[in-house]
Amino acid sequence: MIARTVGRLVLDVVAVALIAIALLMLSGRMAVQPVLSGSMAGYAGRGDLVVGSDTRTDSLHVGDVVLFAPPTPYETPGNHPVAHRIRSIDTVDGRLVATTKGDANAQPDPWTLDLAHTRTAQVHLVLPSAGWPFIRLHLLATPAGRMTAGLTLMASGALLLLVGRRRRRPSDEPWPPPFESDRASVPLRQDAPAGPVPEPAAVPVQPSRRCPSAEPLRSLPRHPGQRAGDVTGIGHVDPDCRQCGPTMLPGRAHAAGLVR
Incomplete structure (x- = not known):
């Protein structure tokens, strides 16, 4: 050099x-x-x-x-x-x-x-x-x-x-290999434990609470608070539903039962 x-x-x-x-x-x-x-x-x-x-x-x-x-x-x-x-x-x-x-x-x-x-x-x-x-x-x-x-x-x-x-001028050399294939050649730190890297712990997923009123309209009777023609295509959304309580979210997320 x-x-x-x-x-x-x-x-x-x-x-x-x-x-x-x-x-x-x-x-x-x-x-x-x-x-x-x-x-x-x-x-x-x-x-x-x-x-x-x-x-x-x-x-x-x-x-x-x-x-x-x-x-x-x-x-x-x-x-x-x-x-x-x-x-x-x-x-x-x-x-x-x-x-x-x-x-x-x-x-x-x-x-x-x-x-x-x-x-x-x-x-x-x-x-x-x-x-x-x-x-x-x-x-x-x-x-x-x-x-x-x-x-x-x-x-x-x-x-x-x-x-x-x-x-x-820089020589026309090929680009270095992708990071994923090159990562294996990178030496581990001196204080890193030997052996395979453990997988991260899984995060528990809480089951979602589905509003009873969000069931398909075709399989259940119409909600008492539903007015004629109020159809979401997925379920019924009633802002005054007491069964949902404070967990109810506005819009299609509540209607689809994605409220946790």
Whole structure:
């Protein structure tokens, strides 16, 4: 039960993260790029997916890994961004310039970045092997490809959320057995006596007192107090009958002899 709950929580977190990344990609505030070489092996290998956010120049520090497009004449095919680590930051002629280097490279990069004129995105997340689909499909190399990648990530996150909600629905299990058949499996209380449960004591039923005047009219003479046409269909009802006394009830109950 705990493992299932943890799994659903992880699934929800991944889904929300994918949707958030897609929204940031489509808004232009986040850079998502696959790693095409092994120059950063140990931090991000070929086929990994790096995720970075646009960062102000004055907030960069030595040791940060940043995504950037190499300056002329060192452009990459398709002007694909490179993820390298900042090696130094200096001020030259009033401008901040930085040098970079790949962790697996023996020499630093041959260029110098003018941070005031270079768009940089600081890398915050590395997703192992998640960049291969983008490499195979040649996505993220063009604006249309980046939009397609963002929509794909959003659809993937929505699909994960849908799968999580379907797993939370109760399973189609049959209804439990009726109470009468299930009652036998309920254990008795510790203080309950062993053996069969005794039947409840019968309540004595007092015989009813039937009014003599309630006998069928066809088998007995008419009551002295009965007027012609006063027939109930069961017996005669006379409110002034002294034989009934105070036990007489009005209506058909008395006429049927149900008075107790």
